[in-house]
Amino acid sequence: MSASNSFVEPVNKAGLPDTDFEVRSLDTMCVSDTKVVEPWYGHLKYLIIGVLFGIVFVKAEIISWFRIQEMFRLQSFHMYGVIGSAVAVGMLSVFLIKKFNIKTIHGEKIEFHDKKFNKGQIYGGLLFGLGWAITGACPGPLFAQIGTGATVIVVTLLAAIAGTWVYGKFRDKLPH
Amino acid sequence: MLEWLKQPWPWYVAGPLIGLTVPALLILGNKSFGISSSLRHICAACIPAKIPFFQYNWKKEAWNMFFVLGIFLGGVIATLILSNPAPIAVHPNLATELAGYGITDYTGLVPGDVFSWPALLTARGFIMMVVGGFLVGFGTRYAGGCTSGHAIMGISNLQLPSVIATCCFMAGGFIMANLILPFILSL
Numbered sequence: 001m002s003a004s005n006s007f008v009e010p011v012n013k014a015g016l017p018d019t020d021f022e023v024r025s026l027d028t029m030c031v032s033d034t035k036v037v038e039p040w041y042g043h044l045k046y047l048i049i050g051v052l053f054g055i056v057f058v059k060a061e062i063i064s065w066f067r068i069q070e071m072f073r074l075q076s077f078h079m080y081g082v083i084g085s086a087v088a089v090g091m092l093s094v095f096l097i098k099k100f101n102i103k104t105i106h107g108e109k110i111e112f113h114d115k116k117f118n119k120g121q122i123y124g125g126l127l128f129g130l131g132w133a134i135t136g137a138c139p140g141p142l143f144a145q146i147g148t149g150a151t152v153i154v155v156t157l158l159a160a161i162a163g164t165w166v167y168g169k170f171r172d173k174l175p176h
Numbered sequence: 177m178l179e180w181l182k183q184p185w186p187w188y189v190a191g192p193l194i195g196l197t198v199p200a201l202l203i204l205g206n207k208s209f210g211i212s213s214s215l216r217h218i219c220a221a222c223i224p225a226k227i228p229f230f231q232y233n234w235k236k237e238a239w240n241m242f243f244v245l246g247i248f249l250g251g252v253i254a255t256l257i258l259s260n261p262a263p264i265a266v267h268p269n270l271a272t273e274l275a276g277y278g279i280t281d282y283t284g285l286v287p288g289d290v291f292s293w294p295a296l297l298t299a300r301g302f303i304m305m306v307v308g309g310f311l312v313g314f315g316t317r318y319a320g321g322c323t324s325g326h327a328i329m330g331i332s333n334l335q336l337p338s339v340i341a342t343c344c345f346m347a348g349g350f351i352m353a354n355l356i357l358p359f360i361l362s363l
Contacts, residue, residue, distance in 0.1 A: 034206040045204055046239045047246040053197055054250015059181070059258060060190030063251075064285040066266045069274075072353030075267035081187030082194065083327060089195025090209075090332030097202060110202050112333050115320070121341040124318025125326075129348015131311025133357060134304055136286060138323040139316060140211040142309075143244045147251020150286050152293050156309035163313025164215040168229035174318065 036106045057144040065136030072133050118176045124167075182260050198332055207239055210325030212316035214244045277361040290361075300363040319344070 057063045062082055070076035096102065097110055104110060132138055135156055137145060142160060145153045167174075201207040218241075220234040263282035266274075274280070274287070281288040295301030316322040319341045321330060327345065330338025 036205070038205070040238075042205075043239050043242040046201070046207070047242040047249070049197060049200055049204070050243040050246015050248075051250040051253065052246075053194065053243075054247035055254045055258065056185070056190050056193045056250075057247065058251055058254035058285070060185040060187065061264065061285065062190065062194075064264060065287055065291070066264055066270065066282070066285075068349075069353060070267050070270055072349045073267075073270060075270055078187050082191040083323070085188060085191030086195040086328050087331050089192045090198040090328050091334070093195065093199035093202075094332045094334075097199060102203065104203055104206050106205070108206055110206055113208070115330060115335045115337040117337040117340065118320075120318045120320060121326075121337050122344050124315045124320070125341040125344025126315070126348040126351075127311050128315025128319055128322065129345040129350075130352040130356070131308050131313075131315055131348075132323075132345060133349040133352035134308030134360070135312055137312070138211070139215060139312060140244070140247055140322070140324055142312070143247040144251035145286055147248040147253075148255045148285055150284060150291060152291055152296065152305065153286065155296060156291075156305045156312075159306045159309030160313030160316075161215050161218050163310040163315070164212075164317045165219045165223060165225075165227075165230075165313075166310075167314045167317040168216070168219060168227050169225075171229055171318075 034104065034106065034108060036104075036108065053140075054144045054147060057141055058148055063137060063141035063144045063148070068133065068136040120174070120176045123175065178258075182258050184260060184264075194328065195332075198329055201243075205239065208325075209329040210240075210321055211244060211247075212313075212322035212325060213237065214240045215313050216317060217241060274361075279361070298363070300360060303360050303363070315348075 060078075060082060061067050062079070067076065067079055071079035094112070098112070102110060128138075135142075137153075137156070139160060142153055142157045146157065198209050201209050216230070217234045217237050220230040220232060224230040264285065266282070279287045279289045289295075290301060290304050292301070296305060312322075319326065321338070321341065323342075323345065326338040326341040331342065
């Protein structure tokens with residue numbers, strides 16, 4: 001780690017705001033908007049949300065390879081019901097937050113960001129779809145599958161990290 | 177109560193609970209729901225290798241790592257105290273098809289016949305675990321998000337690019353499951 005930090009640091013010092021901007025413009029997922037600096041234990045609330053989320057994943061069999069196979073063979077409504085009702089609740093929540101200008105628990109305005117279309121959403125989307133049907137898992141379920149005791153899925157997770165890294169390495173050469 | 181919780185949960189319970197993650201993360205700390213970014217943060221933290229795509233302040237996104245650690249722990253907790261001993265029930269046509277490939281183990285959420293340490297050394301196991309995982313990591317980052325970031329958070333915020341991405345996820349899945357996976361599973 002110390003060796004890699006010595007490489008990283010000049011870049012960070014030179015252009016931290018710019019690289020953050022790049023994170024936002026290229027994929028706005030998971031970028032933290034808050035200006036509030038919390039102590040480390042402030043993150044425990046996300047851990048708790050994750051735990052609840054993971055339990056739902058397992059108990060509704062969303063992380064089951066078999067349920068994903070049924071979904072892609074139109075043999076079960078289960079996954080369509082899960083995703084559809086999740087989107088409906090999420091959509092209603094976002095609508096209510098915007099309409100009533102609901103603030104965070106720290107009193108901040110909640111930020112939303114528009115996504116720009118690029119061809120990566122098509123090519124990357126298709127490639128992810130292929131991988132989803134093979135592994136029966138998107139990134140979230142990989143973590144939960146390992147938790148259920150399927151330790152070999154650590155290999156799948158490492159392969160997914162490698163895939164992300166290779167994308168980062170060659171992204172300038174890929175059509176977007 | 178505990179006995180009831182141990183049964184498989186129906187979609188109309190699970191889906192809305194997953195949907196509620198969106199406002200929960202927004203209200204707790206202005207965080208947009210998404211999971212595949214955690215893979216990028218791991219790259220940025222562990223193997224940045226001077227690649228511009230991994231040069232950013234990943235520590236600011238530490239919440240996302242706590243979130244996925246929680247998902248892992250949720251899997252542990254659900255298995256230790258809420259697990260249902262009955263084998264997973266699947267559509268009879270799927271069971272017939274999978275039996276043709278030698279997949280008959282329904283005790284885990286992933287079939288032990290395919291996903292196991294010894295199977296890693298077979299062509300089928302390698303493609304299923306390593307190639308499949310690579311496609312998940314590469315594809316989600318190329319698409320700028322996964323099922324959570326695009327299909328749930330993006331569509332909830334009425335983003336057309338997320339609708340396009342979600343349609344492509346589904347198209348890729350249908351192609352793989354129906355046209356390509358039969359060959360892989362026959363290996």
